[in-house]
Amino acid sequence: MVKHTSLNFFSILITTIILSFIISNNNIIAVEIIKSSSSSSNTYFLGTNNNNNNHHTITPTKNKTSATSRGTHTHHSITKSQPSTSNLDEILRLAMVPGMVTWITDIRRTIHENPELAFEEYDTSALIRSELDLLEIPYMHPLAKTGIRASLGTGGPPFVALRADMDALPIQEAVEWEHKSKKDGKMHACGHDAHVAMLLGAAKILKSREHLLKGTVILLFQPAEEKGNGAKQMIEDGAIKDVEAIFAVHVSHQNPSGTICSRSGPLLAGCGFFRAVISADLGSPNGPQLRRADTVLAASAAVISLQGIVSREANPLDSQVVSVTLVDGGRQIGSVPGDVIIAGTFRAFSDMHNLLHRIQEVIKEQVKVFRCHATVDFFEKELTLYPPTINNDRMHEHVKKVAVDLLGPEKFRIVPPVMGAEDFSFYSKEIPAAFYYIGIRNEELGSIHCAHSPHFMVDEDVLPIGAATHASIAEEYLNEHG
Structure with missing residues (x-):
């Protein structure tokens, strides 16, 4: 009991001194009120305007927090920080x-x-x-x-x-x-x-x-x-x-x-398409050929030769593809067809036009070896090169x-x-x-x-x-x- 009474006396004394100091100095903005009967405390804030004609406001921290949480400013600040x-x-x-x-x-x-x-x-x-x-x-x-x-x-x-x-x-x-x-x-x-x-x-x-x-x-x-x-x-x-x-x-x-x-x-x-028609030569003006050219063999040779464009000419660090996806020699099995069609696609990340040129060149020159000729179409009117x-x-x-x-x-x-x-x-x-x-x-x-x-x-x-x-x-x- 003595200890408690002593604490009350000193608490009142300290509070009185602090309040006296506040009255003479407007720069103090917070006061801790110590309750003798409890260990809890409340902090109060005072306005700090130096104009003596203005009234100071006192707002409890607890009430300020709850009021702010219901206000619109908190919502807007969150929206702006994470739009x-x-x-x-x-x-x-x-x-x-x-x-x-x-x-x-x-x-x-x-x-x-x-x-x-x-x-x-x-x-x-x-x-x-x-x-x-x-x-x-x-x-x-x-x-x-x-x-x-x-x-x-x-x-x-x-x-x-x-x-x-x-x-x-x-x-x-x-x-x-x-x-x-x-x-x-x-x-x-x-x-x-x-x-x-x-x-x-x-x-x-x-x-x-x-x-x-x-x-x-x-x-x-x-x-x-x-x-x-x-x-x-x-x-x-x-x-x-x-x-x-x-x-x-x-x-x-x-x-x-x-x-x-x-x-x-x-x-x-990039992507392109090609279609080649391989035909047998009709012979020289001096007379018919003794033996008809083999369009199937010529087409087969052209297909094989096309594979060399990528494997032997392309930069190994530059991906390219030449694929023959269609071969059509008709339905007759008792004779060599007059025409054979081959078609396919070519792809690259680099110069598509150079690849197009080589496909045309390889097909035309290769079939000549077998006394045939070829026309090559890159569908320039119907399709076009994809870059x-x-x-x-x-x-x-x-x-x-x-x-x-x-x-x-x-x-x-x-x-x-x-x-x-x-x-x-x-x-x-x-x-x-x-x-x-x-x-x-x-x-x-x-x-x-x-x-x-x-x-x-x-x-x-x-x-x-x-x-x-x-x-x-x-x-x-x-x-x-x-």
């Missing part, structure tokens, strides 16, 4: 809403059931335009016969584009499932149905956030990627007018479902950053270049571009077969992820450049 993260979280949430997932999946399945070949995508184009009408997104049509250029946002710069291809392949589907192709000999065996669905999904997300866009997003739905000049014709028809950057995605069975994969620089090879697909360094870094922020670092991979080709390369040749993959490999589902296979499947769980990635890439690009 990208919160935007991306909201985009991903919108993509994963059950109704949204069902909508995207239904679009993909409808297109898959009704595949259309290059420049014949009339029903696919009509479906896309119908959905754009419902979303109240304006568009231009037709470009490149069936193509579409839609736009949303402010209508002013900057302009960023997202592209999806629409065409199917002349392949008979071998996958038995509810939504199998209804058209014999035609199949979406390269995932273009998924590409369209993901871009429409992105369009719906971006439309709901249109008031936040700091520029304009261009949506390109392109025909005839497989045939080789859909992108080129889209460009000729004004598809990328005012566009300063463009992005596209392709499904990939080589990477786990939901992963985003790409690389800076060369990603896909290599080169990812712009800055655009690749943008895709990488968005993918990591949206899905996490474990969901992004750097992949090596491959010898496949894409006519997206025509866009990347004109403006800064980035092409990336979204993994669809799911062994449990059976989504393991390569593109252009009759067994090709798509893990549909990636569709909303692709839509969110598309939308995020476009919106964040405008945030950075708008």
Whole structure:
């Protein structure tokens, strides 16, 4: 009891001295009131304005904390400190809403059931335009016969584009499932149905956030990627007018479902096609040949000699491919055909025109050895040389950053270049571009077969992820450049 009474006396004394000091000195801003009956304490804050005419305010710390936590300033400070993260979280949430997932999946399945070949995508184009009408997104049509250029946002710069291809392949589907192709000999065996669905999904997300866009997003739905000049014709028809950057995605069975994969620089090879008709010489003007030239032997020699272009002439550090994929000598088995056709493809990351020149030269000169001649066609009127697909360094870094922020670092991979080709390369040749993959490999589902296979499947769980990635890439690009 004595000890406690003594503590009270000294506490009162100390408090009195401090309060007296405060009265004479306005610079003191805090006072500790020590309660003799308890070990707890409260801190009080006083205003420090040196103007003696102003009243000092006293606010308990506890009350200030609770009031601030309910105020708007704390919310705004969090939003400003992490704008990208919160935007991306909201985009991903919108993509994963059950109704949204069902909508995207239904679009993909409808297109898959009704595949259309290059420049014949009339029903696919009509479906896309119908959905754009419902979303109240304006568009231009037709470009490149069936193509579409839609736009949303402010209508002013900057302009960023997202592209999806629409065409199917002349392949008979071998996958038995509810939504199998209804058209014999035609199949979406390269995932273009998924590409369209993901871009429409992105369009719906971006439309709901249109008031936040700091520029304009261009949506390109392109025909005839497989045939080789859909992108080129889209460009000729004004598809990328005012566009300063463009992005596209392709499904990939080589990477786990939901992963985003790409690389800076060369990603896909340039590509060309050739067709040679090898014919027997009719003989000299002095008389008929004693023995007819063997066109089959001449064609065989040409096929073998073509392999030497890569193995003996190409730089070993420069990947090149020359492949003969067709040999046609007719159906007669009792005589040598008058003509033999050989055809194929060639690919490289370097000078495609030099490779084209050597293919033509080797075929023509080789068949002369067997008293034949050849005409070589590179489909310059129907098809054209694909340039290599080169990812712009800055655009690749943008895709990488968005993918990591949206899905996490474990969901992004750097992949090596491959010898496949894409006519997206025509866009990347004109403006800064980035092409990336979204993994669809799911062994449990059976989504393991390569593109252009009759067994090709798509893990549909990636569709909303692709839509969110598309939308995020476009919106964040405008945030950075708008």
